[in-house]
Amino acid sequence: MDFGTIIAGILTLAILSFLYRDNPVYKMAESLLIGVSIGYFLVITWTNTLMDTMFEPLFAKGDLFLLIPLALGLLMFARFHQKTSWLAKIPIGFLIGSGAGVAIPAMLHARTLKQMSATVAPIISEGGLPNVGSIVVIVGVISTLTYFYFSREHKGALGKSARLGTFFLMVFFGTTFGYTVMSRMSTFIGRMEFLLADFLHLY
Amino acid sequence: MKRLEARHWTFIGLFLTIGITMLLNFRLDIPVSDRTRVLYDYIEQLPSGSTLIVSFDHEASSVPEIRPIALSILRHAFKKGHKLIGVALLAEGTLIGYRLMRQTAEEYGRVYGADYVYLGFRPQYIAAILSMGKSIRETYPQDYRGNDYDSLPMLRGIENYSDIAGVLSIADGSLTTHWIEYGRGRFDIPVAAGVTAAMVTTYDPYVASGQLDAMVGGLRGAAEYEQLIAREGGGIRGMLAQSSAHVYVVVLIIIGNIIHFASRRRRAA
Numbered sequence: 001m002d003f004g005t006i007i008a009g010i011l012t013l014a015i016l017s018f019l020y021r022d023n024p025v026y027k028m029a030e031s032l033l034i035g036v037s038i039g040y041f042l043v044i045t046w047t048n049t050l051m052d053t054m055f056e057p058l059f060a061k062g063d064l065f066l067l068i069p070l071a072l073g074l075l076m077f078a079r080f081h082q083k084t085s086w087l088a089k090i091p092i093g094f095l096i097g098s099g100a101g102v103a104i105p106a107m108l109h110a111r112t113l114k115q116m117s118a119t120v121a122p123i124i125s126e127g128g129l130p131n132v133g134s135i136v137v138i139v140g141v142i143s144t145l146t147y148f149y150f151s152r153e154h155k156g157a158l159g160k161s162a163r164l165g166t167f168f169l170m171v172f173f174g175t176t177f178g179y180t181v182m183s184r185m186s187t188f189i190g191r192m193e194f195l196l197a198d199f200l201h202l203y
Numbered sequence: 204m205k206r207l208e209a210r211h212w213t214f215i216g217l218f219l220t221i222g223i224t225m226l227l228n229f230r231l232d233i234p235v236s237d238r239t240r241v242l243y244d245y246i247e248q249l250p251s252g253s254t255l256i257v258s259f260d261h262e263a264s265s266v267p268e269i270r271p272i273a274l275s276i277l278r279h280a281f282k283k284g285h286k287l288i289g290v291a292l293l294a295e296g297t298l299i300g301y302r303l304m305r306q307t308a309e310e311y312g313r314v315y316g317a318d319y320v321y322l323g324f325r326p327q328y329i330a331a332i333l334s335m336g337k338s339i340r341e342t343y344p345q346d347y348r349g350n351d352y353d354s355l356p357m358l359r360g361i362e363n364y365s366d367i368a369g370v371l372s373i374a375d376g377s378l379t380t381h382w383i384e385y386g387r388g389r390f391d392i393p394v395a396a397g398v399t400a401a402m403v404t405t406y407d408p409y410v411a412s413g414q415l416d417a418m419v420g421g422l423r424g425a426a427e428y429e430q431l432i433a434r435e436g437g438g439i440r441g442m443l444a445q446s447s448a449h450v451y452v453v454v455l456i457i458i459g460n461i462i463h464f465a466s467r468r469r470r471a472a
Contacts, residue, residue: 019214037263037295044294048324052345102329106384110414118412176404179421181452182445183268183401186422189444190267192221193437202226 001199009199012191140168217451224447231443238410239427242395242417243279245369251284253368254361256335259291259300260328260378265399266299271425271438272397273300273373277307279432280371281318286357288339288367289321289347292328292378300373301347315348316355323347328381336364336390369393369416379406383414397424 014029054070057063072094078087119141121134146158147165154162196202207215249255257277261269280287289304291297301321308319315321322343325331334342339361340352352358360366370386372379372394379396387394393416398406400421409415419428422445425438 020211040298041294044297044324045326048294048297049326053325057344099329102333102385106388110380110384110388110409114412114414115408118408172404176401179403180401182421182423182449183399185445185448186268186400186441187265188217188267189221189225189422189441189448190270190437192218192225192444193267193441196222196225203228 001201005198009195012195012199016191139164144168213455216455217448220447220451221444224444225440228440229443231439231446233423233426233430233439233442235427235430236424238417239419239424239431242276242397242419243428243431245393245395245417246276246279246283246285249283249285249368252286254286254288254357254366255280255368256288256290256370257300257304258370258372258374258378258382259289259296259303260293260372260382261299261375261399262293262295263299265375268399268422269299269373269375269397270303271422271436271441272419272428273303274307274436275425275428275432275434275438276371276373276397276419277303278310278434278436279428281307281311281313282432285368287319288358288361289319289323290331290335290343291324292331292381294324294326296373297324297347316350317357320355320357321347328378329385332381332385333389336386336392338363364390364392367392369395372396373398374402375399376402377405379415380409383409387414 011029011032014025015033017023018026054066058066058070072091075087075091078084119137121131121137123131123134123138125131143161143165145165146161147154147169149158149162152158246255257273257280259273277287287304287308289300291300301323304319304321305315308315313319322339323346325334325342331342339358344352346352346355364386370382370392372382374396375398379394379398379402382394382396386392394414395417396406396415397419398421400423403418403420406415406418406420410418419425422438422441425436426442427438429435429438
């Protein structure tokens with residue numbers, strides 16, 4: 001068994017010890033996880049971001065265009081001084097402006113327009129039979145949207161539609177919760193597999 | 204020593220249920236869903252030698268669930284002789300992705316630089332996805348190992364997404380959405396995903412609208428995929444444990460309800 005597996009096994013058991021109660025061994029493992037994660041992130045950011053895309057092209061290849069993002073990046077630190085803090089608004093404005101410009105059309109297209117067009121599917125199939133799936137989708141979308149329509153009191157037909165919408169919402173929440181439980185269980189199973197197979201060699 | 208409470212017994216029960224099931228390793232036939240088969244068929248039907256981008260868009264905490272999914276997809280792609288370009292949009296996924304690619308490549312005798320390359324992490328995922336659409340070379344002048352882009356034989360002739368057959372996003376969060384919005388939306392590149400179970404309901408609408416070409420979800424998806432490629436990678440055994448854990452939870456719910464109603468009746472009496 002290699003050294004890394006032994007360390008990983010001990011740390012896994014240390015984290016699982018929290019199930020009994022909070023204890024110093026768990027706290028040590030938790031702090032170690034946070035420290036290692038931040039350290040790893042810093043190293044990756046330094047090597048893959050600052051060195052690869054900024055300092056090396058700027059200083060080794062003389063790409064002077066990179067002085068602009070470098071200056072914008074440095075202006076972020078102006079926030080730390082009261083007199084110069086206004087300068088930080090320049091890169092923040094640039095980030096918000098460019099971010100919104102890039103994101104809004106893409107999100108509108110993928111999350112709204114494409115999804116809307118997918119909702120409007122034929123409710124009668126080619127064979128002349130009703131397309132149950134499409135009908136359920138249309139009813140679900142309309143009733144759920146009416147639930148979030150707050151400009152009129154939910155009475156009469158609007159109230160009934162909104163109530164139907166809550167059932168669709170509950171189905172969604174239930175499914176999402178079920179999948180999330182499954183996901184967390186999978187994480188535990190993954191660690192159990194590591195403990196039983198790699199750490200203890202039981203299979 | 205602290206006295207064991209009800210929740211401790213619940214954990215012990217779950218621990219034993221999962222542990223015993225994994226050790227016994229019964230045979231469990233898992234029916235393959237259409238959703239998983241679509242991804243399998245997508246990789247299967249690509250001409251051998253097609254170039255795919257595998258994007259490791261996850262953190263370390265989801266590795267137990269992500270690993271079987273990634274292993275199955277990578278094994279299938281390497282078995283079919285596809286060329287793979289590995290990237291990571293989250294810093295934490297960088298090394299994990301590299302190790303998974305190297306492990307599966309070695310299993311099929313694939314050579315680094317000729318059959319697969321690992322380009323590594325780039326920050327600001329939206330910018331990275333858009334930048335690769337313009338030029339992968341400019342986005343990654345060097346690979347993860349420090350080799351120049353042009354020195355890698357596999358990358359000769361690959362400039363941007365027009366030279367790529369598709370993107371496989373291995374994700375535990377919303378990063379696949381960005382591949383859909385910017386990769387597929389802007390550059391019309393096919394996007395498929397292997398995601399954690401918690402993200403399945405997030406991506407289902409994208410599959411339904413045809414924006415996400417295929418998706419494998421959670422340990423169950425991994426187990427199904429393992430059956431399709433006839434190679435176990437932790438998914439099938441994990442799914443066995445998952446099923447027994449679900450039965451255990453259902454039994455606990457029933458017992459909890461019986462105790463609740465019995466105590467209510469006792470109080471009423």
